[in-house]
Amino acid sequence: MKTLTILLIVFGSAFIIFASDIDIFFLQQTKFETKFETNLTKEIFNSFSINLSKNDQNKLHKKISYSKIPILILSNEDKLTNYPNTKYIARNVGRGKTTVYFTTESIDFFTKNYLIKLKMEEGNLEEVEAIGKGTLDTKITSMIGKDESQWKHDIKSYSGIVYRNVYKDVDLYFSVSKNGNLKSEFLVRNGNYEQIRTRYEMQTKNSGENQIKKDQNNGEIFYRDGCSEEEEISRCQFEFREKAPLIYQNGREIEGQYKVEKNVVSYLIEGDLLEKNKAILIDPEFSIYVGGSDEDEGMAAAIDVDGNIYLAGKTFSADFPVTSGAYSETLSGNSDGFLAKINSTGNGISWATFIGSDDEDQIVAVKLDSSGYPVVAGTTNMANGPSPFPTTSGAIITHCDANVTGFVTKFNLDGSALEWSSFLCADTSANINDLVLVNDYPVVVGKVFITKFTTDGSDFSAVNCFGGSDNDVANAITLTSAGNLVVSGSTNSADFPIINNGYNSRGTDTDCFVAKLSGSDLTTIFTSALGGNGFDYALDVATDIYENIYVSGSTKSDNLPATADAYQQAFSDNLNLFSGLVFKLSYNGIRLIYLSYLYGNFSQGQSFSSTSIATTTDLVYISGHGDCFSQYTDSYNFFNASATNTTAKGYIAVFDQVFFSLVDTVQLSEFFSSMNAYSSNGILVTGSTTDSLNATSGPFGEYFGGVFDSFIIRISPCDKGSYRPNAFSFCELCAVGTYKDSVGNNQCTDCIAGTYNPNLGSISADNCSLCPPGRVNPNTAASSLDNCLYCQRFYYAPDPGLTQCLACDSDQFSSISRTHCIDKLNASSFIHFGLSSLLFALFFLLFFVF
Incomplete structure (x- = not known):
């Protein structure tokens, strides 16, 4: 990753920026703008502009073109400025001579002859601490004066800052927007926006009335200096203008307006348009969209050591945002697989590419090898035809007689070429459902097979085709802390083999199975099975540090062996619908530790499933389909859930690993495709959405594009001290x-x-x-x-x-x-001696005076 080195050299009041890839120009500026886009969690987006008169602009001597210089949010712990009570500084705001001082009392915008102070009326700004967010790799040095000992090196810089709880359950964020402007957001977790009251204090060279006003024509608020409301802006010495607010809740726009009372600005929103006590933003780190104008689905994700995210899936969009120089920049067939590398801040694509045939293709899994190369697996509908899915010379299988088959492909580091690509052909369906890497050896699972490739794709390292005489499908695979493999799936085989005393509670129809294998040669360590009087499907699997096994899925069985501590013990199948399912097995597969149903209100005719599962150090995350948890909104912190929510398609639930008590859940109108843990406490969730899922801002993926758009949610582990x-x-x-x-x-x-x-x-x-x-x-x-x-x-x-x-x-x-x-006797003697000395001193003093 390239590190941008920026030197800030200050001589007197001149502030000059030198950078390795920034050009410096000296010219006259004619205008600059500072924008604010504010998000009230009922998100309220605002923007304002500041205009200086040409006379004031000309008083500034040599100017720097700021069009190529980024806003810099700097820590003031090294005392870069003596501006009172300043914790952080934002330079180059609005691409002009505006500096923002984030103080313990207000947020101050300073430009030539003008100062605007934003204060939280009746808020807690003085009692909360501003915290830098998103530490940057940018290296900054400040050299003021001739004394080198006073120069500042390695000044910390950030992509944003946050004031926590400026009001009750309200956080105030500042960051750099996609347009290079300073952006602010109010996050109102409890929905109580009425408490937000911002006081604007203007200090200008005009001694007249400093009042902010509301424009009745367009709803904007403004302040002018040196001109009347009716005059052209060119006659003004100064104008401050803030656009009418845009207000959102649950991804929908809500009509609202400013209320201005003697320079105090608040918000008015129609009461019946709001859902009370609802927070909106559910992603603490970031959520972004990737997509074109047609259907796109994120199906898998991985994260590298630098925090960059790899999102994979399928797309029907010809205008999907692939990058120049990518392996394939053109949609080949009806749908293609896609792979996109997203930078660690979530505000841009490093690279993105299609991969596919003239028919339909999809990537269902992505993993990174030890050198950071992405390896993907999926299924193509054209392995044999005029324009088949691409394979490479030297791969073990480059041609299949059947069209529908699985593939494994390794990309180079920048997504511009394939390292190798191979089919996985079979007499029956060879669809691939999941992928792991064992010491860089790809291992894939699908119908009745588990296959391990060599690291260069030129051969099979091992193959295991365990199962019975009927239909058996492996849906998911995970790598344990000890290097073993655990596979989950479904079996229709009455003779499915139970190996090494594995747990065995078979039903009468399709049942779940779990198998543990050696990571080196795929030797079976144990198998187990679980089912009831209906259809039972194991869809995903995860393990903890002790190799205990967690399985999520769906079921129609109403007689599964739910444990006494189950979240939901009973299930009625009288509507012929599915319930979600989660169960936990011991590391050796012998003992059923926990089993619970997961379902909601069946009166809406909706089935439920638990499609993905992931574990962190002490939690179990489960995602799935259906409005499973809305009936419990009074008991838990459900951000978007409501008992009347008929649009919910997906949920994420979090359970404690030890007692399996419900910790938290969120209900969304999104489809979740996959979920996996990274490091020991981070979670990546991918899927598709038809709504605008409160995406964090950035030049990439901020707005909803097509019928379905891919999304990814990252929940990062908290740092020390948080x-x-x-x-x-x-x-x-x-x-x-x-x-x-x-x-x-x-x-x-x-x-x-x-x-x-x-x-x-x-x-x-x-x-x-x-x-x-x-x-x-x-x-x-x-x-x-x-x-x-x-x-x-x-x-x-x-x-x-x-x-x-x-x-x-x-x-x-x-x-x-x-x-x-102290001994009482010694203390008495000491006191007696002290009094005697005092009396003697007084006597001597009186004698001397008189």
């Missing part, structure tokens, strides 16, 4: 009195008794300070030195960090500092 209040919220700083010394989504740890911690976001137990000698604290999670109480008169605390005071002997009492005890 945690998630629930599974789908933003990471928040650990509270005072607590700390978190690991990366992940686990909760913060209380400081032990005898200590206190007044700081937010602590990353170590060392941040918990010991109560000083003479003071004790019997409680955990103390937030202040005031929680360390002084010992009473006959008690003492000789050491720091004590939880209770020690008693002095009967002939003692404690010292004034309460750190030790």
